Amino acid sequence: MTQGDGAMPEDDGMCFCCGPKNPIGFKLEFEMTLDRRMHTLWTPREEHHGFKNIVHGGLVATVLDEVMIRLLYALGIHAVTAELHTRLLRPLRAGKSYRFESRVVEDKGRLITAEAEAFDAETGEKVASGSAKCARVREEFGT
Numbered sequence: 001m002t003q004g005d006g007a008m009p010e011d012d013g014m015c016f017c018c019g020p021k022n023p024i025g026f027k028l029e030f031e032m033t034l035d036r037r038m039h040t041l042w043t044p045r046e047e048h049h050g051f052k053n054i055v056h057g058g059l060v061a062t063v064l065d066e067v068m069i070r071l072l073y074a075l076g077i078h079a080v081t082a083e084l085h086t087r088l089l090r091p092l093r094a095g096k097s098y099r100f101e102s103r104v105v106e107d108k109g110r111l112i113t114a115e116a117e118a119f120d121a122e123t124g125e126k127v128a129s130g131s132a133k134c135a136r137v138r139e140e141f142g143t
Contacts, residue, residue, distance in 0.1 A: 017066035028063070030070045036103070038071035041121060043097045055092035060118065064130035067102040068114035072134060075104070079112055079134035090120075090127040097121035110136050 013021035018028045028040045042063050050056035065084055072079045092098060102116040111133055118128040 015066075017062060018070070026063070028066065030067070030074070032071070032074050033101075036071075036075065038067050038074060038102045040067050040070075040100050041097055042100060044092060044094050046094045048094060053091075053093060055094060057086070057088050060088060060092055060128050061086040061130060063098075063100050064102075064116040064118060064128060065132060067100040068116050068130070068132045069134065071102045071104065071114060072112060077107075077112060077134075077136065078138070079136050081132050082111070082135040083133040084130065085132070086128065086130040088128050090125065092118075092127055098127060105131070112136070 013019045014025075016022055016025045018030070019025050020027065026042060028042060031039045033039060040063070044055045044059065048055050048059050050058075061084065064086060065081055069079065069081060097120075098118050099121045100116060100118045102114055104112060105115050106113040113131065113133055115131045116129065117126055119126050
C-alpha cells in the first residue's frame, strides 16, 4: 500500500497493540459501550519505561491512537490515522492499570475526528488525552 492510495491495510495479527501473534505486543482487548465509546485497559510493564519509573510517552500515544482506530472499525468505518495529537497530563507508572476510552467527535466524509482519554483505573484521575484525524480507506485489502 502506498501512502494516500486509499487501499485498506491488511491485518496479519501482528499489530503491536492488539495483535495476538505479536510476541512483544500489548495484546489489548477492547469493549464497545452502549454510548458508542471504545474502552481498553492497559497495565504497562517496566520495559515500557522511557525515563526511570515513567512510562514512555510514545507508548501512551500509541494506545490512545489504537483505541480511537478500534472504535472506528467497530462502527464500520475503515480508516487510518492521518494526524495525531497527544497531551500527557501525569506520568504513567509500570504495574498500574489505566483505562483508555475514545469517541467520534466529527465525521466529514473522508476525514473523521476522534478523541481519547486515559485514566488511572484505580483513582479515575485523567492522565492523558489525544485527538486524531483519520482518513477513510477503501474496504478492499491493499498489498
